[in-house]
Amino acid sequence: MSDILVLIDHSEGTPRKVSLQMLTAARRIAADTGDTVAAVWLGEDADDAEEVLGANGAQTLYWWDDEDADAYVTLPKVEALEALLDEHDVGAILFASSNHTKDVAARLAIRRDGGVITDVTDLAVEDGTIVATKEVFGGATITKSRVADGKLALFGVSANAFPVEATDGDAPDVVEFDVDLSEAAQAATVVSVEKQGSADRPDIGEAAIVVAGGRGLGNEDGFELMEELADVLGAGVGASRAATDAGWYPHRYQIGQTGRTISPLLYLGSGISGAIQHRAGMQTSQNIVAINKDAEAPIFQIADFGVVGDLYDVVPALVEELRDRAD
Numbered sequence: 001m002s003d004i005l006v007l008i009d010h011s012e013g014t015p016r017k018v019s020l021q022m023l024t025a026a027r028r029i030a031a032d033t034g035d036t037v038a039a040v041w042l043g044e045d046a047d048d049a050e051e052v053l054g055a056n057g058a059q060t061l062y063w064w065d066d067e068d069a070d071a072y073v074t075l076p077k078v079e080a081l082e083a084l085l086d087e088h089d090v091g092a093i094l095f096a097s098s099n100h101t102k103d104v105a106a107r108l109a110i111r112r113d114g115g116v117i118t119d120v121t122d123l124a125v126e127d128g129t130i131v132a133t134k135e136v137f138g139g140a141t142i143t144k145s146r147v148a149d150g151k152l153a154l155f156g157v158s159a160n161a162f163p164v165e166a167t168d169g170d171a172p173d174v175v176e177f178d179v180d181l182s183e184a185a186q187a188a189t190v191v192s193v194e195k196q197g198s199a200d201r202p203d204i205g206e207a208a209i210v211v212a213g214g215r216g217l218g219n220e221d222g223f224e225l226m227e228e229l230a231d232v233l234g235a236g237v238g239a240s241r242a243a244t245d246a247g248w249y250p251h252r253y254q255i256g257q258t259g260r261t262i263s264p265l266l267y268l269g270s271g272i273s274g275a276i277q278h279r280a281g282m283q284t285s286q287n288i289v290a291i292n293k294d295a296e297a298p299i300f301q302i303a304d305f306g307v308v309g310d311l312y313d314v315v316p317a318l319v320e321e322l323r324d325r326a327d
Helices: 017-033 047-055 075-087 099-112 222-233 241-245 276-282 311-326
Strands: 003-007 036-042 060-064 090-096 115-120 122-126 129-136 141-145 153-157 173-176 209-213 236-239 266-270 287-292 305-308
Touching: 003 017, 003 075, 017 036, 017 090, 017 122, 017 153, 036 075, 047 060, 060 075, 075 090, 075 099, 090 099, 099 115, 099 153, 115 129, 129 153, 209 222, 222 236, 222 266, 222 311, 236 241, 266 311, 287 311
Parallel strands: 003 036, 003 090, 036 060, 060 173, 090 153, 115 153, 209 236, 209 266, 266 287, 287 305
Antiparallel strands: 122 129, 129 141
């Protein structure tokens, strides 16, 4: 019996939603392989998270309780995972498909001669091997891939690819471990951390609902309307590249091939034509609603629901209706 390791992405002692989604994925794999689901917490403040991790299927919690996990850049996490690989039989590692953890996974794979598949939208066991589904070439092709037999398999899971499915599980068995960091791991030090984004809105990478605006907004004032709609829905706010390049909204909220990749339950785009660059970042959304006055806009080709009309007429009416229903 092997461990399926889930590298927990967390902030201030709280697992991010994608971490709980990965535990769901790991449980589904373990049901077919007979493996054990083990959460990996690198850094401090895991105490308060034990119960929620157990409730989402973690049978074991491997915990490196040391501020060094976040005091340096990348390599401490790589060496921590190496320490676990040295002591435990690991069948696969799941990690959030974010820029930082992709870097960790890539370095670990090089050191351990493993294989990495990122931006995964589904995982299944076929003939005893984990098969990963993902979209490539801007979403034009859906692929199924597997890591070669005998190699360490690392899967970067996209946010919202799996649901959060709580269980009746007890708190996991906690196994604390230490890491003897190399000099190389301590060469690059984190000197400051600046939080970005609105504390009142979810991050678009994890949000269940994302409201996005594009060139059709006409100016930066249009994003005040997008934020108003987002606040009614409890949504995150994103933007097309055209809107961020124009300076209407910060670049960190750009959705697309050169920006963020999102997979919310609901994507609502206003004034976005649907160029392939943008579609590559959002077309895995479970439900797509598009508002555009151009009936021939490419976005309507992938939309589940489309509204042809002036967004400055449609969106205020939508906000009013949502507020009435909330009351």
